[in-house]
Amino acid sequence: MSRADRFLKACRRETVDVTPVWLMRQAGRYMPAYRRLKERYAFLDMVKTPDIATEITLQPVDAFNVDAAIVFQDILPILEPMGLKLEYVGGSGPVIHNPVRTPADVECLAVHPAVEAMDFATAAIRQVRRALDGSVPLIGFSGAPFTLVCYAVEGGASRDYRHAKSLMYGQPETWRRLMEKMSMAVGDYLQAQAAAGAQALQLFDSWAGALSPADYEAYVLPHTRHAIEMVTNTCDVPLIHFGTGTSGMLPLLKRAGGHVIGVDWRIELDEAWNRLGAEVAVQGNLDPTVLFAPVPVIESQAARILDSVRGRPGHIFNLGHGILQHTPVEHVSALVDFVHGYG
Amino acid sequence: MSRADRFLKACRRETVDVTPVWLMRQAGRYMPAYRRLKERYAFLDMVKTPDIATEITLQPVDAFNVDAAIVFQDILPILEPMGLKLEYVGGSGPVIHNPVRTPADVECLAVHPAVEAMDFATAAIRQVRRALDGSVPLIGFSGAPFTLVCYAVEGGASRDYRHAKSLMYGQPETWRRLMEKMSMAVGDYLQAQAAAGAQALQLFDSWAGALSPADYEAYVLPHTRHAIEMVTNTCDVPLIHFGTGTSGMLPLLKRAGGHVIGVDWRIELDEAWNRLGAEVAVQGNLDPTVLFAPVPVIESQAARILDSVRGRPGHIFNLGHGILQHTPVEHVSALVDFVHGYG
16 A cells, blocks of 8 residues: 555545554645745745645655645635635734624625635646646645634634624624525535545634534534535545534534544544544544654654554544644654554 | 622532622723723732732622632732743733743742742732621632743743743653642642632633643643642642633543632533533633623523533532623623522
8 A cells, every 4th residue: 555545545444554644734834945935925925826836735745755735725815705805914814804794794705706716726736636646645625614704704813703703692693694605615615626636625623612512513513514515415535624622522523524523632532533433534633742842752642642543444643733833844754754654 | 598608618519509600800801990990000010919909809799799709810920939030011911031941940940939929919818808808708819830831931822832842842850840840839829828818719720721631641730739739738728720621631630639620611511520520519611702792692601501510519600711801891790690590
């Protein structure tokens, strides 16, 4: 078995020779090759230029023995064709200059042209597929409806999601309409990525853990499920459903859908899998800061995870969230090789 | 039964007439009376002046029908007599100008004079007790060793605790020594608060949820337990052990100690209590942003929590984390009255 099919087999819970491994945000700032490009181009220009996105996507595939590529892209550009004015302000992260706060704002959001405007993303997927030439499978991705709606309502990152939750609690019909539109845009976008050649898809609900289980179930789950079903009903690719801070509501994430559930490091992976049940594969769940530790510590932490789910087909090794800036590149290499060599 | 003893009885899992309620950070910026004082004094001056701290402590007790007072104080000043240079920089939160990074830094930290320098805190407790005159019990508190160590090592707030965790993984003996010193300072400080008249104590491990369960168990639990045992072995007051992001490791928090475990909103409260077991009381767990919702939503969310643990003695109603700035005061009042009137 080679890295051409290990990852996809594990997504389907088939037996594999060694545990497949890739790392969220594996194409990014911790890599010197990425930083060199970043000196020359603005972030959104890199995202929107398929040649550059392709080059960045391939950097970690060339540098490490990872079992999957994930297209270099960002979760927020889909908000632009929906009508939001997105800007990356150096140092302080993304800003949306016209946040969604009222029923009229929600009505103005465009859904169906959104995916057509994302042709830079689908073009990059086609180009990466050609470049990879079957060596490793390619993952496409989107932000999940809730995480995207939080950005759209808050106008950027947030500590407490006060505006988003105030809309959710105070104007439930407006919230429902907003989530409905976002889930359609996300579903369309994921379908387009699969059609362009993405062999697996990941939905990032990075902020799901801001919610209580009851609120997730009432205000988010039906819309996430809608987006996921738009894909799984029409495309034959595995879907990874990832969230952070979800230890108290993993069965709800599973109910929302996905062939693989991505788990952060705040719960033991075997305990998470027990709560999820055997009908899904799992991805995770090393704390990204462990990569700053000495290599023997990295190895013992990875071994602990691998041991805890040994013998259960359907584990994809990954971090519990995106790789951090300043992560030592040689530690990434050591981790990937250790996972492949273990057991 | 009156609000004089409801809270303490619930801490001991005794039957009460109605569920007691107080709110973390109930003395703070959302209250106009607090903001008027804040215009005249710097934050650390307010914390260090017992007359002002007393006035602020009493504000929510006078304004709402809460069942406990919590002394107005901050978790970080204890770091100053240990040798750290703490400053509150307007808008951007606390900064420690000489963060702890090396074995020599750890050796320089002073433990035992620390509690003596905190006489402003014990003086405020004595003064508040006199002013309350038995109307409601008074809670003292401290940051937990891990949360304080994170501030000390990072030099302020952090997104990923990279420096703290790098020290933890890379220099385990230095980490152990640092946590040992911090746990002694915390234990001393809590003992001093009980001696001054605090009738319950809360340990805030707000950042425990940054850790995997295995890392919490290996690097934090023994030290938190040490601090807690210093108090529970010598003082006859209930101790509330609070953390956020702990849904995946509640039994470990219980093992570290505390008569009451504080739970955030990321797990259903009854599920949390089932994982903890009946030998502890629980405190929580309304999402603080719910207080921005219309009153009927606040009431239905509170009812859901109360219903889920109905008939189990030992529930103290609270938020899942501190009350947020801009929270409408009249919503706080409505919540407190609803909890008392429910059922």
